Amino acid sequence: MSAPTVPNGRTGFRGNGPSYQDLLDLDSKPVPASLRRDEPGYFGDADIPVERYLSREFHELEKARLWSRVWQLACREEVLAEVGDTEIYDICDTSILLVRAEPGPDGIKAYYNACLHRGRALRDERGHVDELLCAFHGFCWSLNGRLKRVPSAWDFPQVKPGKFQLPEVRTGTWGGFVFVNMDPDCEPLEDFLGELPAFFDRWPLEDRYTRVHISKVLKVNWKVAQEAFMESFHVITTHPQLLPGFADANSQYDVFGNVSRAVSARGVPSPYLSWAPDEQQRLNSQIDQRMDDPPILEVPAGSTARKTLAQAARRSLGSVVDPAYVESLTDAELVDSYYMTVFPNMHPWGGFNQITYRFRPYRDDHQSCIMDVLLLSPFQGRRPPPATERRLSSDEPWRGAVDELGSLARVFDQDEFNLEAVQKGLRTTRKAGVSFSVYQESKIRHFHHLLDRWLSDPPAEDDRHLSGGPAGFAAWRVKKKVAPWLTVPSAQVRPLCRSTIWRTLARPMPVPENSRVLCRRWNGWNSLCAYAGSKPAPLSRT
């Protein structure tokens, strides 16, 4: 077999057919520099351990080291437009209450959603309030988190307003989205997002409104669900109806810090096809044209599916946004699929596709997740009110939301068809890892690369927890497949082990000050042993 060639000397794409950059050369408008960037990430070809989709320990590690410290999408800013608007964002076993406390860019507050009296969640759902009143006994806080009222205050001599300020969670905004971070020492959101805003300069998401918000609980680990929406490699088998007008194998995949990007051209056929669709067939496959329905859109003589799709998009956008701006947009921006990923779980689409996805664990369950689908639309004049979330039941197909999602509903049903089967297969496989492709699934590899970094980075406070325990010996077993980075040489593993023990098991184990850590094989597991004094006897099976 001959070695693959590099089209036009560019770096990322190695498959058949024209590269995405080649297709941009044919655009009817000047192409912006951000679309010309071709910056693949290379993350090797090692398997990704199966256990990270299955094990409770890995979920606990994600809670302790990822969700508790990373910037994450909480809600749209438009939901918190007026002072007193509230929203709830739940992640694993933590509930966060978002409040518009004041007008202006810094007026959004986020609190742990728990009453400081006996812990009741302060709010149960999105709404509008003048103050934060607990429904149980009536403790009450201002929107700024200051204690306002205590029923029977005479009976609470220990409750001082200064001590009963609601603990805050950090917030930030970008693109009309509100992000939260539970780590008070986290890096600024702007640093975390890096170049992301620059990619959306031409497609400002803050100027859109939430036309649709559909969510569904899926019975799979959140990463299984998310990864089904991070590549076009599955289109050939999962969505074959798209192939006449979807350049799946020519897709481009890039990495920019905490952000990754995939771009798939539409209106041009898949290189996998063994026949040559004409321009109308290419177009029909992208607009869900049924054979027995009257034509929705026809390719004019001498034109192409791609140009026809672009012109149709210009016509419909021109009625709601500045026509001069619409005229400046390339065919690519109007037609193609730019699906970005912001680590760890947000997927805002670029161009004029309206999708933003979010995937996260459902409650504190590592075997189910919530998939949110937002459709963000441009508008003219006064901002329409944002859609309220509609939660599909687990046995309800996405087609149940066809009025809101259109042809996407059928596509999501095709995607979901695989998901539980993946989770089932991962439980039953005797293979230790998932074998992602190097390029076409590089967005997923990039995600795991970042996840590894977050999970292996011990929180600063760990040593505080580990010091001062009674002298003695404690050993814990960490399954090798869960975290292969634990098998690095002992000089490096020591700080990882100490905090991993603590964080993974989520129960306090006394470890003596100045203890040492052993890392050794035992019954197919890696055993992490903290000990003080002389080296302990070999482990026995417990």
Ligand code: FES
């Ligand atoms: S639990 Fe909130 S007032 Fe008692």
Ligand SMILES: [Fe+2]
């Ligand atoms: Fe799909």
